[in-house]
Amino acid sequence: MLAVENLHASYGAVQVLHGIDLEVRQGEIVTLLGANGAGKSTLLKTIFGAPAVKAGSIAFCGKPLKGLLSHHVADLGIAHSPEGRRIMPKMTVLENLQIGAFLSDPKHFQDDLKKVFRLFPRLEERSWQRAGTMSGGEQQMLAIGRALMQRPRLLLLDEPSLGLAPLVIRLIFDAIQKINQEDGITVLLVEQNAAMALSIADRGYVLQTGRVVHAGDAEVLASQPEIRNAYLEGMTAP
Template identity: 50%
Template sequence: MLKVKNLNVHYGVIHAIHDVSFDVKQGEIVALIGANGAGKTSIMHAISGLLKPTSGEIDFLDENIMKIPAHQIISKKLAQVPEGRRIFAQLTVEENLELGAYLRTDNKVAEDMEQVYKRFPRLKERQNQFAGTLSGGEQQMLAMGRALMSKPKLLLLDEPSMGLSPILVNEIFDIIKEINARDGVTVLLVEQNANKALSIASRAYVLETGDITISGDANDVMNDPRVREAYLG
């Protein structure tokens, strides 16, 4: 579904991503783990069009999307839930969800919104509340719901557990598994909580200072001594 080949990203003279290559197959949950500052978010932003790479190839559903602007990439059924949620604080919960469906032309938006409310009952309770007044966990649910309103085939999740209590982290990861299994949405997951990410992923890549150093089946990566020492304690 997604093929990234020899991706390079620069910030001025800083070479942040070095010839990174990986793929995501349809139906998978693929985890991209690594320390803070390793370049995980840079890769996510490059895929979704928010950041222009220096070189490389990014193919989504057999189409090169490297030169396609971000607002057009989402119409191709690729959606990102950004780090820090980035919800529209001055709009209501329902207005945020409506914006997720902004590019849709079908007549099932209302039906899909009800499905989002069914999956996230707390959002239903707060549908007329300003999004900026929600708790961190509720904002994460809203960001995920907003992305799902675009009916993505591939969902990019950037640090969904950040700042959440352990109970809410478990809830969010259960929802990720459900979105993948029940809705058939493929997931690329960037997460500092390596243990949680590897526990739900089918495959994983480890990114260290802009290079992929380890890759393979999620269980094998979890049991790799280097990963256990660096990320799993």
């Protein structure tokens, strides 16, 4: 579904990605692991064209993404729930979800809204509340729900567990599995909680200073001593 080949990207004169090769197959959950500054978030942003591809290629279902504007990438069926949530704090929960549905056919809106509310009942309870007054966990639910209102085929999730309590993290990751298994949405997940990410993923890639240093099935990665020592020691799935 997603094919990244020899990808190079930079912010001005600072090169961040150095020849990334990665693939995401339809129906999978694939996780990107790595320390802060490894290039994980930059890779997701490059899929949407900012920063631009400096060299190499990105293709979605065989269509090259290089040079496309962000809204054209979204039109193809890719949605991005960014790090830090980036909700509209002064708008209500419902208004944020309406923004997510902007590119979708209006005839699907009510059905899609019901799906999001079934996935995250708290959002229905808070539908008329200003998003900025909700807890961090509720805002993360909203960020994911807003992306789902786009009806994506591929969902990019950037650090969905960041700053959340263990119980909320478990709820968020259960929702990710439901999105994948029940709705058939393919997921590319950036996550620093490596234990949690590998527990739900099919495959994973480990980035280090903008390069892929490990790749393979999630269970295999979780069992490798160098991965355990670097990313899993002292960390368990909630």
